[in-house]
Amino acid sequence: MHxxxxxxxxxxxxxxxxxxxxxxxxxxxxxxxxGTVYRLGSEPCLKGRGNxxxxxxxxxxxxxxxxxxxxxxxxxxxxxxxxGQTLPVYKSDDDGTSWQPLSxxxxxxxxxxxxxxxxxxxxxxxxxxxxxxxxxGALRKGTLLLASVVSGDDYYYKEHKAADPGWTPDNDGDxxxxxxxxYSSVDDGRTWxxxxxxxxxxxxxxxxGAIGRNVAAANTGRQVxxxxxxxxxxxxxxxxxxxxxxxxxxxxxPVTGVPAPDPADDTAADSHGQILVHRTWNGKSxxxxxxxxxxxxxxxxMGGGKKEIGGGRPGMTNxxxxxxGRWLLTFEYWGGGADTRYLLADDPxxxxxxxxxxxxxxxxxxxxxxxxxxxxxxxxxxxxxDGRLVYNAAGSGDVWVDESGRxxxxxxxxxxxxxxxxSRNLQYVDATGRVAILNNQDTSTIAYAEVDLGDxxxxxxxxxxxxxxxxxxxxxxxxxxxxxxxxxxxxxxxxFGAAAVASTQYWHVTTEPNGGVTLLNKSGGxxxxxxxxxxxxxxxxxxxVDDSTTGSWNLVRTAxxxxxxxxxxxTSLYLTGASxxxxxxxENALTDGSQDWTLVR
Numbered sequence: 001m002h003x004x005x006x007x008x009x010x011x012x013x014x015x016x017x018x019x020x021x022x023x024x025x026x027x028x029x030x031x032x033x034x035g036t037v038y039r040l041g042s043e044p045c046l047k048g049r050g051n052x053x054x055x056x057x058x059x060x061x062x063x064x065x066x067x068x069x070x071x072x073x074x075x076x077x078x079x080x081x082x083x084g085q086t087l088p089v090y091k092s093d094d095d096g097t098s099w100q101p102l103s104x105x106x107x108x109x110x111x112x113x114x115x116x117x118x119x120x121x122x123x124x125x126x127x128x129x130x131x132x133x134x135x136x137g138a139l140r141k142g143t144l145l146l147a148s149v150v151s152g153d154d155y156y157y158k159e160h161k162a163a164d165p166g167w168t169p170d171n172d173g174d175x176x177x178x179x180x181x182x183y184s185s186v187d188d189g190r191t192w193x194x195x196x197x198x199x200x201x202x203x204x205x206x207x208x209g210a211i212g213r214n215v216a217a218a219n220t221g222r223q224v225x226x227x228x229x230x231x232x233x234x235x236x237x238x239x240x241x242x243x244x245x246x247x248x249x250x251x252x253x254p255v256t257g258v259p260a261p262d263p264a265d266d267t268a269a270d271s272h273g274q275i276l277v278h279r280t281w282n283g284k285s286x287x288x289x290x291x292x293x294x295x296x297x298x299x300x301x302m303g304g305g306k307k308e309i310g311g312g313r314p315g316m317t318n319x320x321x322x323x324x325g326r327w328l329l330t331f332e333y334w335g336g337g338a339d340t341r342y343l344l345a346d347d348p349x350x351x352x353x354x355x356x357x358x359x360x361x362x363x364x365x366x367x368x369x370x371x372x373x374x375x376x377x378x379x380x381x382x383x384x385x386d387g388r389l390v391y392n393a394a395g396s397g398d399v400w401v402d403e404s405g406r407x408x409x410x411x412x413x414x415x416x417x418x419x420x421x422x423s424r425n426l427q428y429v430d431a432t433g434r435v436a437i438l439n440n441q442d443t444s445t446i447a448y449a450e451v452d453l454g455d456x457x458x459x460x461x462x463x464x465x466x467x468x469x470x471x472x473x474x475x476x477x478x479x480x481x482x483x484x485x486x487x488x489x490x491x492x493x494x495x496f497g498a499a500a501v502a503s504t505q506y507w508h509v510t511t512e513p514n515g516g517v518t519l520l521n522k523s524g525g526x527x528x529x530x531x532x533x534x535x536x537x538x539x540x541x542x543x544x545v546d547d548s549t550t551g552s553w554n555l556v557r558t559a560x561x562x563x564x565x566x567x568x569x570x571t572s573l574y575l576t577g578a579s580x581x582x583x584x585x586x587e588n589a590l591t592d593g594s595q596d597w598t599l600v601r
Contacts, residue, residue, distance in 0.1 A: 029097040030432070031513050032546040033417045034449030037090055037099045037438065043074040046082055046157050048170045049443055051208070056438035056446050058427040059129035062142045066092040066427065067189045068099065068438055069127035069146065070446050080161070082154040082175060084110065085122040087146070089189050095429050096436035096450050105192045107150055108181050112194040119177045120150040120197075130232035136239050137283015139184060139195070146183040147198065147230035147241060151175035155216035156206075172207040174216035178226040180243055198241045198279060198288050201227040202266065211272050224270040231317045235280075235348055242278040242294060242317040249275060249309050257292040257352035262308060271300055273310020276317050276331060278349065294351040295343065295358060298335055311335055312357060316378055316423075319348055323387040323405035327351075330391070331358065332377035338362055340375040340393045344407045361393070366400070369484045370413035373400050378423040382435075385428070386455065390435060394422040399435070401453060414524060415480045415545035418449040433457040434525070452508075452525025452546065454478065460506040460522050462496060462600040465577040466562055467593035471496045472577075472584065474504040474543055478524035481531075481542040489531040489542030491584045493577045509555065509599065516551025516568040527552065530586060535570035541584040562596035 038053055045052035056070040068090045076084040086104035108117035126149045135141050156173035178201040183192045205224030206214035215222050228244040248262035248271050259277065262268065276295040279288040298311030312335020319329050327348040333341045338360030345351045361379065362372040376395030383389055387405035392398070397419040402409035418424065421439040429436050433456030441447045463472045473494035474481075478501060481490040499505050506522035519528040526543035529552040553575065554566040565575035567586055574595040576587040589595070 029094045029513070030450070030510060031097045031549060032450060032452070033549055034437075034447060035098070037068065037446040037448050038070070038072070038088070039446075040074070040444035044168075045444070046073040046075055046085075046154055046169065047172045051440075051444065053444035053446055054440045055126050055423045056425050056440060057127050057129050058425055058436065058438055059131050059144065060427065060430060061131060061144060061188050063188055064093075064095070064431050065188050066096050066429065066436065067102065067129055067144065068092070069105070069129060069148075070438075070440070071125035071127070073124070081158050082122040082124065082151070085124055087123045087127050087148055089146075091189060092436075095431045096427070096434075096448065099448060102189050103191065105146060105148070105183055108194045108197070111183075111192065114194070117181075117194060117197065119152050120179060120181065121153060122151045122175065123148055123181070124151050124175070125149045126229050128230045128232055132239075133234055134237070136234060136237065136281075139239075139283055140186075144185040144189055145195075145232060146185070146192065147180055147232055148183070149226075149228060149230070150179050150181045151204070152177040155218040156214050159216055159218070171210040171214055172204065173214055174206060174219055175204040175226075176202070176219070178202065178204055180227050180230045180241065182241070196281075196286070196288075198230065198281075199227055199243065199245070199291065201225050201245075201247065205270065212270065221267055222270065223266060224272055225265065228274075229316050231319065233319060233348070238280045238282050240278050240280050240349070241288070242276065242319060244274050244315045244317070245277045245291065246272075246274045246310070248273070250307065251309060252293045252296060252352065254352075257350065258290055259293050259309070262306075269302070271302060271308045271310055272313075273297060273300055273308060274313040274315060275310045276314050278317075280349070292349065292352065294329065295331055296352065296356040297333075298357055309356075314341075314358070318379060318381050320381050320383040320389060322383075322389070322407040322409075324407055326407040328381060328389070328407055329358075330361065330379040330381050332379060333357060334377070338375060339377055340373075340379045340395075342379075361391075365410045367410055367412045367484070369486070370400070370411065370479070373411060374398065374420075376420070376422075380424065380426050382426045382428060384453075385430075388453075390426055390453065392424055392426060394420060394424065396420050399426070399451070399453075412479050413483050414451070414453060414526075415483070416449065416451040417545060417547045418447065418451070431457065452520050454503065454522055454524040456508070456520075456525060458508055458510075459601050461509055462505060463507060463519070464496070464598040464600055465493055465594065466596035466598065468493055468577060468580045470494055470577065470580055471505050472507065472519070472528065473499050474521060474523070474526075476501045476504055477543070478504060478521070478526070480526055480544050482544070485542075489540040489583060491528045491541040491543055493580060493582050493584065510546075510551070512549055512551035514550040517553050517555050518546050518548075518551045519553070519565075520546060528584070530567065530569075535567040535573055535586060537573060537586060537588055539586045541575065541586075558596060563599060564595050565597065
């Protein structure tokens with residue numbers, strides 16, 4: 001949009017005596033721009049301060065509570081290192097509008113007396129929260145699960161601090177005994193217990209931009225064998241855990257998908273490669289299944305006739321069911337070319353039968369006006385209850401929606417108020433029908449916001465113009481007008497029932513946190529607002545992401561039972577439909593009925 005920005009403020013508080021707010025039926029508090037869950041203070045960090053708080057994930061409990069967790073790599077005061085590190089759990093009891101601390105999940109060594117877990121003294125990173133949709137073994141339906149990367153101490157950090165107490169890390173260190181642990185909670189995230197360990201790894205050997213560089217002296221073999229990024233799902237009565245695996249493998253069985261470990265994994269020069277795998281568990285046996293490859297990556301020549309898989313470092317598995325009965329896996333890939341990719345499979349346990357490196361998400365079809373799906377790594381895709389798929393990745397603050405939910409569907413871009421960020425999480429909220437977004441921003445800040453993508457909870461209305469008898473519509477467009485209408489305003493008067501996309505003629509009349517109301521379209525959740533952001537006579541109205549906590553309008557009841565939509569920023573102006581088929585504009589007060597509206601639920 002040429003002159004309109006996400007930071008504009010459209011409103012002032014309204015005089016209550018003349019206003020009538022119509023609340024969203026069945027929906028809770030609403031704050032489209034959100035705020036901060038957590039911000040790092042002056043505490044020392046075990047790694048670079050810019051990524052000390054990262055990887056937020058969330059889940060919605062049967063009670064309606066939202067819970068979230070993220071890595072918080074501050075130094076543990078009692079030990080002066082990573083020993084005793086916990087994962088924070090936050091809660092939102094108002095559908096994602098605000099967040100508060102709930103609990104801290106300890107490392108297995110401090111939460112269990114099982115000697116097998118004694119070496120896992122840090123509950124570190126990559127939390128994944130999941131609510132069991134059905135009973136699995138002894139774990140009952142509705143149990144909250146947390147899978148996370150646990151470890152021993154960070155020897156790279158300890159060695160450098162011992163040599164120079166004033167040393168400050170600028171990246172990840174080198175922990176030993178990395179593993180993925182599974183926890184459970186039956187009281188909505190207040191208390192936790194260790195269920196088991198899903199898979200085990202070895203030394204971290206640095207990570208992010210420090211792979212094979214930030215290596216502790218104690219890691220004499222300079223090994224890089226961590227595990228990362230668990231993703232949980234129930235399939236055929238078993239729990240599946242997808243994850244990223246940096247063990248060295250020489251290949252995999254093309255029939256079973258089982259990888260072949262390099263016999264010299266613990267001693268030979270490390271490939272620095274990574275593959276995507278999964279394991280399954282029936283909830284009864286002590287151990288999980290053997291790993292099965294999902295994405296092998298490219299083949300690397302290690303010299304001496306040895307080859308290993310894992311080139312390109314595929315990572316960050318996300319898996320969703322499509323409406324045509326297939327399974328979509330998105331992942332990041334740093335081997336050159338497209339860095340964010342996908343696979344489709346008929347069986348979520350047999351992705352290995354497809355491409356070893358996947359296809360670029362930028363090759364997926366998009367509607368006119370939408371840009372290709374975002375890249376930059378850390379893709380997340382979720383399925384909404386109505387079957388729509390929603391996608392984002394690190395390279396954009398926007399999301400893309402596949403309205404058909406099919407594996408071969410066409411994607412449409414929608415703006416959000418949450419800017420681009422690595423490992424940005426999407427969470428459908430059942431109570432509101434909106435999507436909550438968690439995002440790490442700036443210097444170790446976990447932020448939250450929410451976005452309406454249409455068909456959310458609450459009452460919708462036709463707004464019928466008194467003068468013309470027509471209703472407010474969008475010309476069949478569902479996303480932001482700068483994306484779907486050649487960057488021109490698109491809110492117009494239409495004959496009711498004439499729109500090919502019927503939902504474009506229905507609107508939420510939504511009360512904003514700081515007063516005023518916003519009109520949110522049923523088709524895509526976009527707000528009908530002053531196109532330029534400047535409330536002056538003659539300005540046109542377009543649909544755009546709701547990016548203000550003050551509504552664009554004051555809803556004013558007339559003496560004869562109609563409503564007027566008064567511009568919140570300039571109370572001398574009103575929403576006007578001058579003639580049949582006209583674009584809506586802001587105008588000074590008129591008495592010809594063009595500014596009078598009937599709200600038909």
